[in-house]
Amino acid sequence: MLAAFLPRLPRGAHDDVGNGDDAAVLRIGDPRVVATVDTLVQDLDYRPVWPNGRVTRGHDVGFKGVAQNLSDLNAMAAYPIGLLVSLAMPADTPVDWVLSLADGIADAIHTLGAEGCSVAGGDLSGAREVVLTITALGRLDDAGPVLRSGARPGDEIAVIGRVGEAAAGLALLETAPESGSPPGAPAGAALFEELISAQLRPRPPLGAGAAAARAGAHALMDLSDGMLRDAERLARASGVRVDLDTARLAGFADRLAPAAALLGADPMHWCLAGGEDFGLLAAFTPGTVPAGFTAIGSVADGAAELLVDGRPSTTTGWDHFAA
């Protein structure tokens, strides 16, 4: 298995030692290394077969595992240099599925623009379900790291990347055809496929973290658990009041409207409460928000809390009828 698995994984520019020794040696070029780990578990983080009929390919799992890890590096204004991949799986996992997973890892590195990032080490073992654990190592941009604790009163809060799309895609995947029009219905077919892809293959805007750091971002984090939860974390870590302006999120919500109409959902709820988009949330001095970021809120002195349109919000969700 390893003999077929390994050659599909990219070797990188930072590898100092080839494969086959006890550990990898990566040339980092900085006395600091950025490191993060994330695990994807079958049935919890994805369904082998979704209620809408979609089958999860190994490629999807490998791609998402890489994307969510590289997003964490992005949020520290770091560049990926290497991954360590540990895959535990049932003995009867089809070889094709496993090789597809390797291809998904390689595809994510390429598609997300992490060229030069290697798969520097790994481990294959048995388990009752697929458990994919990826460790990502990065080198810092000179301006990084930017922590989530640096937002200052007067700052603008800005976002880059997809907003609400992964949540809309998840809702489509979780909807069985008999419970409404199938997601593949002609009216929104292309959009629905894009939203499903946003859930299965997140696209963290790599490089935007370093760009934010160079633009002087005071705080930076990735959006993994949803705008409300994550913005509240930023507010708490920074000890400031963050106020999100839903009018500035309307463009993101509008894009989701056809899926929301199909499923009887509120697109703004996806934008505010939906996770796994792996965009970035950042705080900037007004006037310094870099290209690509959308200003969506402000930072004020006061209790460390999150407001939405000037009203207290809860991390468990957002009720636009209360606004």
Added chain:
Amino acid sequence: MLAAFLPRLPRGAHDDVGNGDDAAVLRIGDPRVVATVDTLVQDLDYRPVWPNGRVTRGHDVGFKGVAQNLSDLNAMAAYPIGLLVSLAMPADTPVDWVLSLADGIADAIHTLGAEGCSVAGGDLSGAREVVLTITALGRLDDAGPVLRSGARPGDEIAVIGRVGEAAAGLALLETAPESGSPPGAPAGAALFEELISAQLRPRPPLGAGAAAARAGAHALMDLSDGMLRDAERLARASGVRVDLDTARLAGFADRLAPAAALLGADPMHWCLAGGEDFGLLAAFTPGTVPAGFTAIGSVADGAAELLVDGRPSTTTGWDHFAA
């Protein structure tokens, strides 16, 4: 859970950023970082309850997970600076067991002499069985890394650490009391406990890798899959003939004799074929073998293969009746 888990884990001297951000930043002090990952899976890498009645504590699993990872750094002549811990487990895993696992991680770092090594990041998730994945990051000794591919004709092969003890311990754990005297029988009780501990809590000789590098070791690797398999890997990677001398392993085998007598086993088989001791195997110019290492064989020009007492060996085992 995380709130109780994290404070039990050591923070380290190399942490540049405290907990709570998207990724860890470790000050490595060298433009190169050494990285390795290993996974322990319930029922495959350990039994929740062993045939001899021993119950595996969370402490055992955490300790072993750390030990086998730090051994890989040791084998590259590197010093551990940080760990990333991903723990997937069933929802009904007792909290005490999980906290015991955290204590085992901390205990291993302390007991193995890896002070200053932090648990810099982690992830907790669900799964049908316990899957513990640890990533270890290290900084290189100036003389490192030492690869497994550098052995030269004329070198001596030497070992440091336990030999055969983890295999003897495994055999004791796998022996139900009804199939013979219980391992706790008075005659060898203290020894048997030590051997079981060797299996559950390996003691890689951290620092010996760097010492070997400073002594000019030509090749270095850790003993995880048994002397025969690992020495053959060294022979192949280096393109040399390695000849192990069982007479020089007799001291290791003698120590295992009471357990072997109890179980009707061959102690030399444990020494040659048993894995998971996590000692080191190294190749040195004759006369430069450092203190603590035991010379056990020689390197000669010729086919890249392993001999035992001058005869070809197989990686599947060793039959002393053939010798």
